[in-house]
Amino acid sequence: MSGKYDDIINMPHHVSTRHRPMSQGDRAAQFSPFSALTGYEAALSESARVTDERIELDEQEQQRLDEKLNRLRGCAKERPMVCITHFVPDERKQGGAYVTEQVCVRRVDAYARTVCITGGGSIAFGDIIGIEGDIFQEKY
Structure with a gap:
């Protein structure tokens, strides 16, 4: 067999006397994916996130x-439990999401x-699109 590398094919592997051998983890890191643009993936996923428009x-x-809010105002001393569907504006993009609580x-x-509401929060009238609860069953 007369080949290009016949003179070195059977020689032992060279080990440097100056440098310590690289660990397997460091050697593997050389071949890990490279992200040239830091934060690009996060920006891409943020722009792909869908928000709702205000109804x-x-x-x-x-x-x-308005009738339900008036009824609720009259019964507020009883601290009624109701389900309120309201708009929550998105902090980063135009639009937001509708949440039922x-x-x-x-x-x-x-x-x-x-x-x-109890717990210190409040919901603006303009953000509310629906209110449901037992206190509305009589009339509505």
């Missing part, structure tokens, strides 16, 4: 919601136009 209620739906109503503030 504008028509006049009839708004009137029905079961909450205990502390009071309805007509001046600030908010529903105050």
Whole structure:
């Protein structure tokens, strides 16, 4: 067999006397994927995330919601449990998401136009698109 590397094919593997051998982990890191743009994957997933647009209620739906809010204001001392569907704006993008929460109503503030819930939170009237609960079963 007369080949290009016949003179070195049977020689022992060279081990340096100056440098320590590289660990397997370090050697594997040389071949790991390279991300030239730090944060690019996060930005890509953020731009692909879908948000909802705010729903504008028509006049009839708004009137029905106002009636429910008035009923809720009258019953607020009883601290009723209701399910409120409301808009939560997205912190990073235009739009947001609609969330349905079961909450205990502390009071309805007509001046600030908010529903105050136990635990210190509040929901603005303009963000609410639906309210359901046992207190509405009689009339609605």
